[in-house]
Amino acid sequence: MADPIDDSTDQGAPVAPAALAEPTDLTGSSGPEVDLGRRRFFRQFAGEIIQTAATMAGAAQALQRASAEAAGAILDPDGGSALAGLQAEFAGEPAPRGFRTPFREDGDVLYLIDQRHLPDALVEYDCRSAGEVAFAIREMIVRGAPAIGQVAAIGLAMTAAKFVDSRPYARRATLLGAANALRVSRPTAVNLAWAVDRLMARYMALGDLSEDGLAIATAMREEADAIVFEATTDHSRLAAFGYEALPPQTDVPLRILTHCNTGPLACGMFGTALGVVQIAHNAERPIHVWVDETRPYLQGARLTAWELAQAGVPHTLIPDVAAGHLMSRGEVDVVLVGADRVVANGDTANKVGTYTLAVLAARHGVPFYVCAPTSSVDLATPDGAGIPIEERKAEEVLSFRGVRIAPPDTQVRNPSFDVTPAELITGIVTEEGVIRGPFEHGLADAVASAKARRAASVSPFVAQGTD
Amino acid sequence: MADPIDDSTDQGAPVAPAALAEPTDLTGSSGPEVDLGRRRFFRQFAGEIIQTAATMAGAAQALQRASAEAAGAILDPDGGSALAGLQAEFAGEPAPRGFRTPFREDGDVLYLIDQRHLPDALVEYDCRSAGEVAFAIREMIVRGAPAIGQVAAIGLAMTAAKFVDSRPYARRATLLGAANALRVSRPTAVNLAWAVDRLMARYMALGDLSEDGLAIATAMREEADAIVFEATTDHSRLAAFGYEALPPQTDVPLRILTHCNTGPLACGMFGTALGVVQIAHNAERPIHVWVDETRPYLQGARLTAWELAQAGVPHTLIPDVAAGHLMSRGEVDVVLVGADRVVANGDTANKVGTYTLAVLAARHGVPFYVCAPTSSVDLATPDGAGIPIEERKAEEVLSFRGVRIAPPDTQVRNPSFDVTPAELITGIVTEEGVIRGPFEHGLADAVASAKARRAASVSPFVAQGTD
Numbered sequence: 001m002a003d004p005i006d007d008s009t010d011q012g013a014p015v016a017p018a019a020l021a022e023p024t025d026l027t028g029s030s031g032p033e034v035d036l037g038r039r040r041f042f043r044q045f046a047g048e049i050i051q052t053a054a055t056m057a058g059a060a061q062a063l064q065r066a067s068a069e070a071a072g073a074i075l076d077p078d079g080g081s082a083l084a085g086l087q088a089e090f091a092g093e094p095a096p097r098g099f100r101t102p103f104r105e106d107g108d109v110l111y112l113i114d115q116r117h118l119p120d121a122l123v124e125y126d127c128r129s130a131g132e133v134a135f136a137i138r139e140m141i142v143r144g145a146p147a148i149g150q151v152a153a154i155g156l157a158m159t160a161a162k163f164v165d166s167r168p169y170a171r172r173a174t175l176l177g178a179a180n181a182l183r184v185s186r187p188t189a190v191n192l193a194w195a196v197d198r199l200m201a202r203y204m205a206l207g208d209l210s211e212d213g214l215a216i217a218t219a220m221r222e223e224a225d226a227i228v229f230e231a232t233t234d235h236s237r238l239a240a241f242g243y244e245a246l247p248p249q250t251d252v253p254l255r256i257l258t259h260c261n262t263g264p265l266a267c268g269m270f271g272t273a274l275g276v277v278q279i280a281h282n283a284e285r286p287i288h289v290w291v292d293e294t295r296p297y298l299q300g301a302r303l304t305a306w307e308l309a310q311a312g313v314p315h316t317l318i319p320d321v322a323a324g325h326l327m328s329r330g331e332v333d334v335v336l337v338g339a340d341r342v343v344a345n346g347d348t349a350n351k352v353g354t355y356t357l358a359v360l361a362a363r364h365g366v367p368f369y370v371c372a373p374t375s376s377v378d379l380a381t382p383d384g385a386g387i388p389i390e391e392r393k394a395e396e397v398l399s400f401r402g403v404r405i406a407p408p409d410t411q412v413r414n415p416s417f418d419v420t421p422a423e424l425i426t427g428i429v430t431e432e433g434v435i436r437g438p439f440e441h442g443l444a445d446a447v448a449s450a451k452a453r454r455a456a457s458v459s460p461f462v463a464q465g466t467d
Numbered sequence: 468m469a470d471p472i473d474d475s476t477d478q479g480a481p482v483a484p485a486a487l488a489e490p491t492d493l494t495g496s497s498g499p500e501v502d503l504g505r506r507r508f509f510r511q512f513a514g515e516i517i518q519t520a521a522t523m524a525g526a527a528q529a530l531q532r533a534s535a536e537a538a539g540a541i542l543d544p545d546g547g548s549a550l551a552g553l554q555a556e557f558a559g560e561p562a563p564r565g566f567r568t569p570f571r572e573d574g575d576v577l578y579l580i581d582q583r584h585l586p587d588a589l590v591e592y593d594c595r596s597a598g599e600v601a602f603a604i605r606e607m608i609v610r611g612a613p614a615i616g617q618v619a620a621i622g623l624a625m626t627a628a629k630f631v632d633s634r635p636y637a638r639r640a641t642l643l644g645a646a647n648a649l650r651v652s653r654p655t656a657v658n659l660a661w662a663v664d665r666l667m668a669r670y671m672a673l674g675d676l677s678e679d680g681l682a683i684a685t686a687m688r689e690e691a692d693a694i695v696f697e698a699t700t701d702h703s704r705l706a707a708f709g710y711e712a713l714p715p716q717t718d719v720p721l722r723i724l725t726h727c728n729t730g731p732l733a734c735g736m737f738g739t740a741l742g743v744v745q746i747a748h749n750a751e752r753p754i755h756v757w758v759d760e761t762r763p764y765l766q767g768a769r770l771t772a773w774e775l776a777q778a779g780v781p782h783t784l785i786p787d788v789a790a791g792h793l794m795s796r797g798e799v800d801v802v803l804v805g806a807d808r809v810v811a812n813g814d815t816a817n818k819v820g821t822y823t824l825a826v827l828a829a830r831h832g833v834p835f836y837v838c839a840p841t842s843s844v845d846l847a848t849p850d851g852a853g854i855p856i857e858e859r860k861a862e863e864v865l866s867f868r869g870v871r872i873a874p875p876d877t878q879v880r881n882p883s884f885d886v887t888p889a890e891l892i893t894g895i896v897t898e899e900g901v902i903r904g905p906f907e908h909g910l911a912d913a914v915a916s917a918k919a920r921r922a923a924s925v926s927p928f929v930a931q932g933t934d
Contacts, residue, residue: 119874290880293864293873295762295786301864301873309874316878319762319864320788321820325856325885328822353788355795356823359830389792397760397768397786401870406760406768407586407776411783413757418792 099264099271099278099311102147103154108161110154112142115265119306127151130159130178137185137192144266146231149191152182153224156199160220164213171216172208175200199223230454232269234373237431239275242371245427245434246280247333253286253314255333257323260292260351261299262338262371263307272371273336274307276429281313289315290332292323294351296396296414320353327364335361339372339428346422346439347384348372352415358424367426374430374450377443384419392416566745566778569614569732570621575628577621579609582732586773594618597626597645604652604659611733613698616658619649620691623666627687631680638683639675642667666690697921699736701840704898706742709838712894712901713747714800720753720781722800724790727759727818728766729805729838730774739838740803741774743896748780756782757799759790761818763863763881787820794831802828806839806895813889813906814851815839819882825891834893841897841917844910851886859883 103112110133114125125141127133133155136142142151159178163171179196186192202219210216246254256277263274270278280287289308294300301317308315318326326332335357341349348354348370361368381387394412399405428435428442432449435442570579577600581592592608594600600622603609609618626645630638646663653659669686677683713721723744730741737745747754756775761767768784775782785793793799802824808816815821815837828835848854861879866872873879895902895909899916902909 120871293762295760295788298872301877305873305877309877316880317864317873318880319819320786321762321823322880322882322885324823324826325819325882326880328885352786352792356788356791356827359791359827360823363826397784400867400872403868403870404587405765405867406772406784410768410772410776413783413785413789413793415789415792418789418795 099274099307101269102142102144102265103151103268105154108158110151110158112136112151113265114141115143115303116140118265119302119309127155128158129162130155130182133158134178134181134185137182144261145189145191146235146267147265148186148189149195150224150228150231150268152185152192153195153199153227156182156196157217157221157224160199160203160213160217164217166213168209168211171213175203195224195227198227228268231267234375234431235267235270235272235275236279238272238371238373238429239270239279241431241434242273242276242336242369242429243279243283243285245369245429246276246285247367249285253288254280255288255290255331256280257290257326257332257335257357257366258292258304259300259320259335259337259353259357260294261303261307263304265303265307272338272373272429273369274304276336276369276371277308277313278311281311287313289313290323290326291315291317292320292353292357293317294353295320296392296400298400299351320356323357324360327360327366330364332361332364332366335366335368337368337370339370339376340417341381341387342370342372342377342428342443343381343383343387344379344440344443345383346425346428346435346437346443347387348420348422348425348428349384349387349389349417350420352418355418355420355424358420362424368424369427369429369434370420370425371429374432374447377430377447379444379447384421387417387419389418390416566731566738566741566774568736569609569611570618570735572621575625577618577625579603579618580732581608582610582770583607585732586769586776594622595625596629597622597649600625601645601648601652604649611728612656612658613702613734614732615653615656616662617691617695617698617735619652619659620662620666620694623649623663624684624688624691627666627670627680627684631684633680635676635678638680642670662691662694665694695735698734701842701898701917702734702737702739702742703746705739705838705840705896706737706746708898708901709740709743709803709836709896710746710750710752712836712896713743713752714834716752720755721747722755722757722798723747724757724793724799724802724824724833725759725771726767726787726802726804726820726824727761728770728774730771732770732774739805739840739896740836741771743803743836743838744775744780745778748778754780756780757790757793758782758784759787759820759824760784761820762787763859763867765867766818787823790824791827794827794833797831799828799831799833802833802835803838804836806837806843807884808848808854809837809839809844809895809910810848810850810854811846811907811910812850813892813895813902813904813910814854815887815889815892815895816851816854816856816884817887819885822885822887822891825887829891835891836894836896836901837887837892838896841899841914844897844914846911846914851888854884854886856885857883 100113102115103110105111108128110127111124112127114123116139117123125136127136130152133151137148137152142148156175156178160171160175163174166174179200182196183193199220202223203216206212206216206219246256258273258277261274263271263278265271267275277287277289291304291308292300294304305315305317323332337350337354337357339348339350343349350370358368360366392414394410394414397406397412397414398408398410422437422439425437425439427437428439430446430450432446432453435446567580569582570577572578575595577594578591579594581590583606584590592603594603597619600618604615604619609615623642623645627638627642630641633641646667649663650660666687669690670683673679673683673686713723725740725744728741730738730745732738734742744754744756758771758775759767761771772782772784790799804817804821804824806815806817810816817837825835827833859881861877861881864873864879864881865875865877889904889906892904892906894904895906897913897917899913899920902913
């Protein structure tokens with residue numbers, strides 16, 4: 001059901017960042033309200049939440065494809081320095097500090113941060129078509145289910161753009177083949193097929209043998225931008241609600257413990273648990289993050305530590321086994337984790353090790369928050385007993401990067417997830433607000449509220465395309 | 468205070484294996500009872516507890532130095548095949564299966580299993596003097612505080628044997644220098660200085676400028692053999708008591724979860740928590756061991772998994788973070804761990820991660836036993852708040868065997884131990900029996916009982932030397 005490698009990040013169907021205190025409805029139907037809403041969004045985007053040059057540039061690249069107005073709002077007055085900062089970084093000069101999006105666009109090139117090289121080197125991998133994006137997904141250049149959905153959509157839109165002048169049959173064969181290549185590049189990531197299906201539905205709606213290649217390419221590009229926009233919106237709303245739920249300020253930095261990787265690298269712009277960290281950092285609240293290294297695949301050590309270092313967030317890496325010691329010494333104020341699946345009663349499946357953190361947090365009276373968009377909520381499963389636990393390959397435990405750490409024939413048990421019972425969860429942070437136990441009604445209400453909000457809204461990108 | 472690398476093994480001042488049901492007093496003062504006691508011990512040693520060729524050979528090598536009778540009892544009737552098996556193994560033929568002692572003697576050579584090469588290769592490292600043993604200790608060829616004490620004693624005895632014909636002043640300079648080299652080779656291992664001091668006290672008792680090099684070498688060799696004998700006795704008694712405390716037999720193998728490495732490699736002949744496993748396996752009780760990999764130094768993956776594989780004990784390696792999942796699924800029947808220090812109220816310091824296991828075990832009603840000889844009991848410290856927690860270097864967490872797993876400048880917190888409060892401990896298994904909470908009186912009684920037993924006893928080796 002999830003990204004087979006970094007599957008503890010949410011699989012949120014992606015949606016608009018908002019002011020910290022109160023997520024704003026950023027979308028309208030049409031008319032001057034739309035423009036006003038859009039302007040507010042972009043101003044908040046630029047001025048309050050996205051504080052760093054690199055992130056701003058990434059956001060601008062994605063957004064400017066659909067809206068010169070949007071790009072202008074983001075890039076002005078700080079836009080010039082943002083692009084300059086990004087260029088300086090890749091020229092070896094001191095890099096701007098901030099959370100990085102896993103991808104950026106420049107002209108007709110999609111640049112991915114090659115996550116295979118992290119944390120050793122920051123290398124970009126460039127893609128110009130759906131086929132190249134499918135390869136990048138398969139090779140783990142990009143991982144994290146929400147991020148995968150977004151780059152797949154952009155890749156498919158790039159292929160449509162290349163074939164504006166093709167004959168309808170050739171275009172159809174190409175787009176169907178490209179969509180299939182993307183779908184099979186990571187079969188367990190639900191966001192991937194979902195994103196591809198959305199773009200292909202826009203294509204089919206125009207007639208699959210339509211002569212108008214430009215209209216097709218434009219529609220598919222709009223849909224890709226909408227997917228990125230929605231993910232950004234949902235995750236930023238979630239992060240803003242999570243920020244409000246943090247324990248009150250004291251005279252020492254708030255000590256947040258997190259597990260696995262739930263940041264922009266996996267999610268696009270904000271992340272879930274790490275999105276809350278990002279908002280807190282950008283709001284200049286003093287924080288210090290304990291980063292669980294997250295054996296066996298070490299997402300915490302390799303990715304979360306890297307993301308926090310890039311963003312300049314004070315953090316300390318710990319072996320997973322040290323979390324209990326820190327809690328027993330009163331050195332953890334709050335635990336923030338992501339979720340792979342939250343079922344109807346609030347029981348939550350997440351990266352293995354999460355359950356242990358919840359048990360420890362309960363013993364020590366430390367608030368334990370699950371950060372998950374409503375797209376990760378599965379109301380059809382009544383409780384955690386109904387969640388299947390994927391077992392992953394032994395090699396992840398027996399060796400790392402080719403270095404053997406155990407006898408080669410050793411039998412291994414490598415569950416990818418565990419289930420945290422609802423009774424141990426202080427709150428579930430969604431893009432609709434923070435839900436507290438008992439969770440049944442709150443989760444159902446949040447899912448309904450999200451659905452209603454999306455049904456009522458049209459993304460500014462799609463709206464503009466049909467203006 | 469402990470071996471800086473593998474310090475979760477007990478630091479037991481090393482003492483006689485016994486029948487499984489009831490540890491026997493193996494030592495007497497003198498006369499025919501001594502011989503009878505010795506014969507019973509060796510027969511039990513050979514026939515009931517040490518079941519495998521390699522282990523028998525190791526035991527025999529250590530023991531035969533002091534007692535031809537002892538060696539004969541062990542090696543006959545299976546002794547021939549034992550040595551043949553060991554030779555076959557190193558000639559590349561199928562090896563005999565069994566727990567391995569970390570050292571064996573052959574003539575005037577002490578062979579250590581080079582633990583730096585585990586689990587990749589079984590390589591022996593040969594030592595002929597205290598200086599070579601000091602090097603082996605410093606280079607982590609041998610680790611585990613109890614094992615270090617034993618090999619240091621043998622090394623010092625070997626140097627004394629080389630200098631039987633030296634002039635007194637030269638001998639004194641050599642022995643003082645050798646003792647010092649051993650003491651500084653691993654300053655935190657209390658057993659090391661303790662063992663060296665015992666041998667040097669025997670030397671001084673004969674007069675440090677005595678002309679009788681043979682008497683000095685003989686006395687020091689006796690003391691070294693006594694140290695090995697005592698460690699073997701203590702750990703075997705502990706293991707037998709622990710075996711009796713295991714949950715009752717059901718129709719499935721008993722599922723034991725253990726942490727770090729507490730086996731013969733670290734302890735000499737039995738080990739503490741893994742000593743209980745060894746006794747259960749040799750008694751042919753069906754068991755299955757969950758082996759925590761034990762980040763950051765991976766003693767479980769590298770050493771415990773290897774030891775259990777060599778011995779043919781069914782086992783499965785797990786990332787530390789998976790223990791909670793297994794307990795939540797009812798797949799763990801008992802937790803057995805070692806201890807670095809048990810204080811007066813029963814609070815126990817052990818390898819980091821132990822506390823988390825105790826919290827999980829308590830939540831799931833799984834018995835949690837600490838296996839520690841009385842030499843690890845510190846009655847002078849009232850509770851766990853008085854136990855200092857050593858922080859180890861960041862590099863252990865940032866990389867493994869030269870492979871970097873996190874950004875190089877990442878700040879790390881790497882506590883070596885944590886403290887498990889007495890309330891979470893089902894029982895403390897010592898060589899004097901299993902103590903149950905509240906622990907104050909039981910621990911004090913066990914310490915007194917061990918002291919009285921040792922005061923009343925003379926090891927058969929020392930007894931024989933003064934016969």
